[in-house]
Amino acid sequence: MKLTTEIFEKTSRWIKRNARPLESALWSYHFEDNNADGVIKCIQAFQNEDGGFGHGIEPDFWSPHSSPMASWAAGQILRDIEAKPELNVVRKLVNYLEYTYIEEKKLWPSVMPSNNAYPHAPWWHWSENIQENWSYNPSAELAALLLHWSLGGGSTNEKGWETIKNAVAYLMEEDEMDRHEINNFQQLIKLMSKQETEFNSRINCTLKHTAEKVNSLAYKAAGKKKADWGLGYTAMPLDFVEYPEEPLSMKFGNLIDDNLDFYIEQISNEGIWDISWSWGQFENEFQIARNHWKGILAVKRYKILHAFGRLNV
Incomplete structure (x- = not known):
């Protein structure tokens, strides 16, 4: 199972419309121009x-x-x-x-x-x-x-x-x-x-x-049951693996493929993933943070999908 070009383009549009400039710059760095200057400019805004x-x-x-x-x-x-x-x-x-x-x-x-x-x-x-x-x-x-x-x-x-x-x-x-x-x-x-x-x-x-x-x-x-993935803070195999050549990737075996499939199955029509946790307080601010996390998750998971050859782009 691979993630289609259509979904990839939807994600790209969502990132550029809705994510923080920092994640938008990271998206460009990894999937478009490999230019770090935009990321550096954005990250400096957070430095005191x-x-x-x-x-x-x-x-x-x-x-x-x-x-x-x-x-x-x-x-x-x-x-x-x-x-x-x-x-x-x-x-x-x-x-x-x-x-x-x-x-x-x-x-x-x-x-x-x-x-x-x-x-x-x-x-x-x-x-x-x-x-x-x-x-x-x-x-x-x-x-x-x-x-x-x-x-x-x-x-x-x-x-x-x-x-x-x-x-x-x-x-x-x-x-x-x-x-x-x-x-x-x-x-x-x-x-x-x-x-x-x-x-x-x-x-x-x-x-x-x-x-x-x-x-x-x-x-x-790492949770070994697919039914538990995406619930609260339950860890998934891909929370610990970034590349297929890592020893831990081999140890997880078929669970890695299952987790990659899970990522693709769970992606929304907009091309992103929601987070699995909440604050239970500061509700208005949490909704803003939630949106920021969607951008962070999208960049992270697309990097993993790309590393494992799951992007059809």
Whole structure:
């Protein structure tokens, strides 16, 4: 089963009419002109003077203030377009990560008190000891991004390696994990693949063994029944796989094809997908966030469909 040219064109029109300029630029980058300039211009609108990101770049919390989590969302996009460390927006982000690092905890805070003053989903509400619920989401990935983009070495690099060492030790003790935190560790593995020798010399676990542990947790976390997919926060196999050549793709086997079929079956007449969660509060703002997420989901899922040869375009 492939997604038709007609549906692809409907999605393209919906994105350009209704999505944020950021997702529209990402759509153009991936499926039209491969030009990153438009994405960079859009993402800079979410960056503050301190180098961090806010302003609802992650649509489920609308605080304009910089936060590590919003900066993580920006970092994912910058990596997606293969942004270089010399780029101004990247250098400012690296500086922000340097000075917001909590030395005594060897991580970045996941939820900020400022969230509470603006529309947000309940899981982004700050309270005392909230960090215990988040562990290394997003710090595991932020540390890898810091190493990936750092030009200075020295103390900047050490912050990254300290966090990764602690994060991997934590990972190895876990029997199950939230899918978002698994995604953080998956991206850590991909980013560290270019620094595997140093990883193996610094961390009390090889990168290969770390990847095997992450894949094991991902396989366990994914729903194996198609009837459960698309319900709430139930994870699907394709929440953990981006390309067919990944080892985890082979481990999931036929479930990957089933999930690709599910994406195609569930697409609306407009060429998009709705989200499966709600805030239960700030209803007017949630409807705006919901629309933003539709654009994000469309770009993400089309990238996967393209990687697996499911676009008939």
